[in-house]
Amino acid sequence: MNDALPLPGFEGLTTAEEPRTTRRGPTAEELLEGLNGPQAEAVRHAGPPLLVVAGAGSGKTRVLTRRIAWLISERKAHPGSILAITFTNKAAAEMKERVAELVGGRAKIMWVSTFHSSCVRILRKEADHLGYERLKSNFSIYDAQDQKRLITLVCNDLDLDPRRYQPGPVLHWISNHKNELREPDEVAADARNGIEESYAAAYKLYQRRLREANALDFDDLIMETVRLFQLHPEIRETYRRRFRHVLVDEYQDTNHAQYSFIHQLCGQSLEETDEDRVEPAELMVVGDADQSIYAFRGADIRNIMDFEQDFPDARTIMLEQNYRSTQTILTAANTVIGNNQGRKEKRLWSDAGDGDKIVGYVADTEHDEARFVSSEIDKLTDGGLKAGDVAVFYRTNAQSRVFEEIFIRTGMPYKVVGGVRFYERREVRDALAYLRMLVNPDDQVSLRRILNTPKRGIGDRAVECINELANREQVTFWEALQRASEAPGLATRSQTNIEGFVAMVTELQSMVAAGERPDVVLETVLDRSGYLKSLEESDDPQDETRVENLGELVAVAREFAEDPVAGPSADPSDVDAGLVEPGLGDFLERVALVADADQIPDAPDDDPDAPPDQGVVTLMTLHTAKGLEFPAVFLTGLEDGVFPHSRSLGDRPELEEERRLAYVGITRARQRLYVSRAVVRSAWGAPAHNPASRFLGELPIDLVDWRRTEADQARWSRPTFASDSGSSYGAQSGRGLGTPNAAGRRNFTSAAARADAAAKAKPAREIPVLEPGDRVTHDTFGLGTVVSVEGQGDKSVAKIDFGSDGEKRLLLRYAPVEKL
DNA sequence: TTAGGCTCCATTTTT
DNA sequence: TGGAGCCTAA
Numbered sequence: 001m002n003d004a005l006p007l008p009g010f011e012g013l014t015t016a017e018e019p020r021t022t023r024r025g026p027t028a029e030e031l032l033e034g035l036n037g038p039q040a041e042a043v044r045h046a047g048p049p050l051l052v053v054a055g056a057g058s059g060k061t062r063v064l065t066r067r068i069a070w071l072i073s074e075r076k077a078h079p080g081s082i083l084a085i086t087f088t089n090k091a092a093a094e095m096k097e098r099v100a101e102l103v104g105g106r107a108k109i110m111w112v113s114t115f116h117s118s119c120v121r122i123l124r125k126e127a128d129h130l131g132y133e134r135l136k137s138n139f140s141i142y143d144a145q146d147q148k149r150l151i152t153l154v155c156n157d158l159d160l161d162p163r164r165y166q167p168g169p170v171l172h173w174i175s176n177h178k179n180e181l182r183e184p185d186e187v188a189a190d191a192r193n194g195i196e197e198s199y200a201a202a203y204k205l206y207q208r209r210l211r212e213a214n215a216l217d218f219d220d221l222i223m224e225t226v227r228l229f230q231l232h233p234e235i236r237e238t239y240r241r242r243f244r245h246v247l248v249d250e251y252q253d254t255n256h257a258q259y260s261f262i263h264q265l266c267g268q269s270l271e272e273t274d275e276d277r278v279e280p281a282e283l284m285v286v287g288d289a290d291q292s293i294y295a296f297r298g299a300d301i302r303n304i305m306d307f308e309q310d311f312p313d314a315r316t317i318m319l320e321q322n323y324r325s326t327q328t329i330l331t332a333a334n335t336v337i338g339n340n341q342g343r344k345e346k347r348l349w350s351d352a353g354d355g356d357k358i359v360g361y362v363a364d365t366e367h368d369e370a371r372f373v374s375s376e377i378d379k380l381t382d383g384g385l386k387a388g389d390v391a392v393f394y395r396t397n398a399q400s401r402v403f404e405e406i407f408i409r410t411g412m413p414y415k416v417v418g419g420v421r422f423y424e425r426r427e428v429r430d431a432l433a434y435l436r437m438l439v440n441p442d443d444q445v446s447l448r449r450i451l452n453t454p455k456r457g458i459g460d461r462a463v464e465c466i467n468e469l470a471n472r473e474q475v476t477f478w479e480a481l482q483r484a485s486e487a488p489g490l491a492t493r494s495q496t497n498i499e500g501f502v503a504m505v506t507e508l509q510s511m512v513a514a515g516e517r518p519d520v521v522l523e524t525v526l527d528r529s530g531y532l533k534s535l536e537e538s539d540d541p542q543d544e545t546r547v548e549n550l551g552e553l554v555a556v557a558r559e560f561a562e563d564p565v566a567g568p569s570a571d572p573s574d575v576d577a578g579l580v581e582p583g584l585g586d587f588l589e590r591v592a593l594v595a596d597a598d599q600i601p602d603a604p605d606d607d608p609d610a611p612p613d614q615g616v617v618t619l620m621t622l623h624t625a626k627g628l629e630f631p632a633v634f635l636t637g638l639e640d641g642v643f644p645h646s647r648s649l650g651d652r653p654e655l656e657e658e659r660r661l662a663y664v665g666i667t668r669a670r671q672r673l674y675v676s677r678a679v680v681r682s683a684w685g686a687p688a689h690n691p692a693s694r695f696l697g698e699l700p701i702d703l704v705d706w707r708r709t710e711a712d713q714a715r716w717s718r719p720t721f722a723s724d725s726g727s728s729y730g731a732q733s734g735r736g737l738g739t740p741n742a743a744g745r746r747n748f749t750s751a752a753a754r755a756d757a758a759a760k761a762k763p764a765r766e767i768p769v770l771e772p773g774d775r776v777t778h779d780t781f782g783l784g785t786v787v788s789v790e791g792q793g794d795k796s797v798a799k800i801d802f803g804s805d806g807e808k809r810l811l812l813r814y815a816p817v818e819k820l
Numbered sequence: 821t822t823a824g825g826c827t828c829c830a831t832t833t834t835t
Numbered sequence: 836t837g838g839a840g841c842c843t844a845a
Contacts, residue, residue, distance in 0.1 A: 088835075116835055144834075218835065253835095296833060396832055401836090418834090459821050494821090593835080623833045645832055661833080684830065685836050 025073030025103050031066050035059075042284070042317045043067045046075070049266065049283040049311035051251075051304070055348045056333070056667035057324025057629065060286050064247060065095055067284065068110070069102035071245050079109040083243040083265070083281075086114060087250040089594050091627065111243075115258050116218060117593050119225040122239070123216075129232055130224065138440040138585050140215040141592035145429065146445050147171055147217050153445075154205045160198055174203045178219035179255045179298040181226060212476065214442045222257040229264040236264055240278040250627075251287035251307075255298035263310075283311070289344065290337050293623060293661050295653070305344070322348045322667075324629050326355025328703050329673050333666040336698045340656045348667075357705040360696070361676040362712070365687075366637075369678045370402040372708075373634050374410055376674060377617060380632055387413055388615015389631040393622050393665050395643040399636070400619050407617065417620040423591060427535070427546040428553055432591060434525045438505070438512050439585050441478040448477070454534035456501060462494035504528055518587040519557035526550060560587050622665045633669035635662075638677040639690035650788075650799065662695045675699070679710070768819045770798050775820040 032040045039059060042052050043066045054060035068084060071077040086092040092112045100107040111118060120141070123130065142150065148167045151174075155165050177187050184204035191197040210217065216224060229236035246266050248254070254262070266283040285307065292301045308314045322330055330348045337343070359376070363369035377390050392403055397419050407414045422428060430453055433446035441447065452458045469487040470480035484490060484498040508528065511521055526532040532550065535543045560582065618630070622643075637643050643662070648654035666673060675696060680687045692710075770776065774786040784800040800817070 114835060221835095293833075294835090297835080398831060398836095455822075457821070461821075491821095621833065647832070657833095682836075 026069060028070075028074055031070050031074070031102070035063070035066065036321055038317050038319050038321075039063050039066075042319075043070050045284070045315065045317070047282070049307075049314040050285070051307045051314055051316045052284065052286040052319060053316060053344075053346065054286050054288055054319045055322060055346055056288065056291065056664070057322040058319035058348070059323055060249070060319065061091075061095070061098075063319070064249060064286060065098040065102065068095075068099045068107075068245075068247065072099075072103045072106065077245055079103075079106045080111075081242060081244040082110040082112075082247070083118065083245070084110060084112040084247040085118060085249065086112065087253060087627070089114060089117070091249065092117075114593070115254075115261065116221050119221045119261070120589060120593065122225050123221065123228070126228055126232075126235055129228060129235060138214065140213065140436050140440050140443045140446065141221070141589065142210070142215050142217040142445065143592065144171075144218075145424070146215075149445050149449070150209055150213075151202065151206055154202055154209060158198070158201055158205060160202065165198060165202070170199060170202050173199050174206060175219050176298060177203065178223050179257045181223055181257055181260060209444070212442060213444045214440050215445070219257065222255075222261060226257055226260045226264060229261075237278055240265055240281060243281050246281045246283050248283075248285040249287070250291075251285035252289050252292035252301055252304040253287070253294045253299040254303050255300055256303075257298075259300070259303045259310075267311075288346075290340075290346070290660055291626065291664050293626065293657060293664060295657050318346065320346060320348055322350045323352075324670050325350060325667060326352050326671060328354050328357060329666060329669050329671075332358060332673070332699050332703050333663050335700050336659060336666065336695055337663040339698055340659055341652075356672055358699065358703050359672070359674045360704045360706040361674065361708050362692075362706075362710050363676060363678045363708070364680060366399075366402050366678045366681045367406075369636060369676050370406040372676060373403065373636065373674070374406045374412060376634070377412060377632075378410070380672070381614075385632060386614050387617050390634070391618040391620065391625065391628070391630040391632070391668065392634045392636060393620060393625050393668070394637050395622060395645060395661075397621055399642075403619055403636075413614070413616040414619055415616050417618060418624045422549070422552070425546070425549055427549055430531065431522065431526060431550055431553055432588065434508075434529060434531075435518075435522060435584060436588055437478075438508050438521070438525070439588060441505075441509070442476050444477045447481075450529070451481075451501065454530050456530070457497040458494060458501065462490060462498065465490040465494075466498070512584055515583060517557075517561040518584045519554055519561050521584055522554055522557050526554075556591075557587060560590065622661045625668050626664055629668050629670055631670045632672040632674075633665070634674045634676065635665045636676050637681070638675055638693035638696050639681065640693050641688075641690045642681065643693055644695070659695065675704070768817055770817075770819060776800060776817050777820060 032043060035043065039062070042050065042063050045067075052060065052063065054063070064084070068082060071082060072079055084092075084095060086095060092114065096107060096110065096112045099110070099112075111121075113121075140146075148171065151167045151171055155162065155167070155170065184200060184207050187203060188197065188200035191200045210220065229239070243265055246262065248262060262283070262285075266280045268280055285304070287304045289301055289304050292299060292304070295301065303310075308316060325333075327350050330350050334347055361369070361372050363372055373392060377387070380390060381387055394400060394403075400416050400419065404414070404416065406412075423432070430450055433449040436446040437443050437450065448463065451463065465487040466477065466480045466484065469475075469483065470477050473480065473483075473486075475483075480487065481498055482502055484495050484502070487495075490498075508521070508525060511524060516524075532547065535547050535550075640646075640649065644655055644658035648658045677692055677696065678690070680689055682688070768776070770786045770789050772786050772788055776784050776786060787799040787801050789798045798817070
């Protein structure tokens with residue numbers, strides 16, 4: 001067994017300084033203790049690639065950590081030969097910690113991180129081969145916001161009609177191609193029509209601009225690493241030699257590029273003739289196709305479905321025993337997910353007993369729903385549960401507001417996970433943009449962002465002139481700024497302002513060059529740029545919290561400067577090996593890769609006002625909830641158009657992804673599950689009327705205890721409406737789906753509630769039976785032609801082309817549509 | 821060039 | 836409902 005080989009090419013990484021006094025590792029018995037058959041088998045497995053199909057709550061994290069410990073202490077694997085890839089930085093930190101508990105400090109040397117972090121480390125190390133001269137020390141990593149700014153510039157330069165080519169779709173298109181590892185030229189050659197040509201042109205220029213800015217976006221991090229491996233087999237072999245054990249968590253969420261990365265390391269060697277060829281690393285992937293909820297960002301469920309074909313001698317182990325939830329909850333989850341087609345059957349079971357029934361509630365409005373949730377939480381906490389045991393899930397971040405309002409009113413401590421994250425706040429991004437352009441002046445996006453922030457009299461006109469100079473002289477934007485006097489048509493006033501700016505930046509850069517600590521640089525920047533002052537002098541009350549946030553950012557930087565190894569996603573192995581001396585660039589890299597809500601010391605929210613030991617109620621989106629569990633879970637907003645989201649209605653794959661999301665939500669609950677919906681929900685101003693989510697109908701009827709149903713709702717709601725909210729329900733959109741345009745709204749003369757009840761029990765109006773090609777008329781959109789029809793009865797949804805108004809997807813039960 | 825008022829627009833999910 | 840971008844006046 002070659003597990004104990006030294007690490008060729010990584011001589012710097014030895015375990016020599018590792019404390020030899022570490023207690024003896026755990027025994028085999030200890031490592032297998034408490035595991036069931038399949039779990040133990042996965043831990044002990046050796047040899048061929050292994051797929052562990054891990055149902056929700058089946059203890060996969062435990063299996064992963066035990067296996068890593070097993071590799072180290074039983075199979076004598078060098079910890080440095082282990083590469084474990086997790087989905088979030090948080091998961092990585094936890095895993096590392098838990099392995100360290102088992103085998104001691106040796107665990108530090110493992111690579112445990114996300115795909116992105118791993119790739120950054122490889123790129124840094126191998127930067128010389130990539131042809132970006134300065135890549136090694138100071139490239140910027142562009143996140144979605146930066147990408148958006150850049151693509152806007154690009155589309156501008158290409159004179160693309162901004163209405164037709166919006167940043168979002170263009171970026172999405174580019175991202176898809178990057179994930180498929182397709183270069184711009186390749187894509188351009190395949191373009192079939194004008195639109196695709198424009199997209200390809202945008203891709204090409206975008207990529208060029210990235211390069212000029214010494215920047216990589218998130219997709220590049222993976223793509224460039226794979227390309228590096230493909231172009232330089234000798235580098236790939238180095239890593240193949242180093243990483244003898246590769247473990248991938250959440251495999252169902254990998255995209256094609258990530259799959260290729262894994263394949264480079266663990267596939268059969270490509271050059272069969274190569275004498276040096278290295279046996280592929282031992283691979284274990286863990287995942288659950290039913291929990292794949294990231295297709296929208298390129299995750300390819302086929303990666304896990306086809307694992308056995310991709311790795312021919314692979315073995316599969318199924319973990320179906322659930323240690324988390326009651327049988328009631330599991331049965332519900334199984335039934336719902338059973339509606340998806342083409343999945344591999346898997347039945348979770350539990351010996352925890354049936355437990356309580358699922359509680360259902362139909363609310364009048366979203367406020368009513370929030371009240372219900374709040375009062376139930378009160379009952380639960382009275383009954384001995386802690387606030388921290390409770391979570392409220394919703395589909396979109398915007399839905400958190402009603403809950404926050406009621407929790408504030410009732411004094412229930414809570415925290416919202418996700419939402420506008422710390423690193424996405426404007427002031428934080430501004431500050432980071434300053435730092436980024438100091439480290440990497442070619443970073444045009446950052447530079448432009450802060451050029452006139454705070455206002456220093458360098459407006460659009462001036463930027464335009466500089467840009468022109470840059471293009472004419474073929475120099476970077478920063479170089480052009482330094483030569484502002486040569487810019488054609490630049491006002492003297494602007495020129496003076498620019499010179500002042502350049503002087504300030506130059507001075508700050510010398511600080512960075514001198515190796516000043518990140519926190520010191522940051523504080524100086526905030527001071528010298530006048531940014532802090534402009535906030536302090538502002539009378540906008542929001543700016544007060546902005547100042548506080550900047551203080552927080554300085555604190556983060558200080559913490560990093562003092563102890564770069566501590567904190568989230570620390571990768572001490574490089575630090576230990578002296579490969580990294582933490583400076584401003586490393587701080588920025590860390591921040592770019594860790595833009596994750598729960599990593600942020602948002603302690604002010606968490607600690608002070610929380611009653612000791614009680615914790616706080618957690619509010620989050622279903623996506624954020626993946627991987628977590630709570631004794632009591634509220635699944636809210638179960639309405640067609642909200643969850644499943646309106647954009648997924650009528651598209652089978654997307655709808656199935658929504659269903660997997662429901663599955664994820666349900667299986668987060670340990671003991672108690674609540675499902676609720678609101679008949680009327682205010683979305684962007686006007687109240688909208690949503691039918692019950694189809695997922696509610698998929699729950700086994702005898703498992704749900706309906707506290708309040710639509711029938712109750714119809715019976716009781718009118719007085720509620722009159723006393724509760726009087727005025728606001730006069731005019732309502734009659735359409736639950738489609739675009740709730742302000743124009744032509746249809747009045748519900750009676751309470752919306754009654755209309756819904758009537759529509760549900762016995763349609764108030766005949767539902768028109770439509771076929772593709774039928775001509776129809778709509779109260780708002782006028783004449784249209786039916787494109788397609790899905791679903792039946794009161795669930796049927798028609799896609800109708802209204803000419804200039806575009807195509808709409810309408811739920812026929814509500815849509816004011818008549819067949820002609 | 822900027823500030824302030826205005827309209828209009830939009831709402832998935834994120835490493 | 837709110838935020839972001841546009842236009843106008845100074």
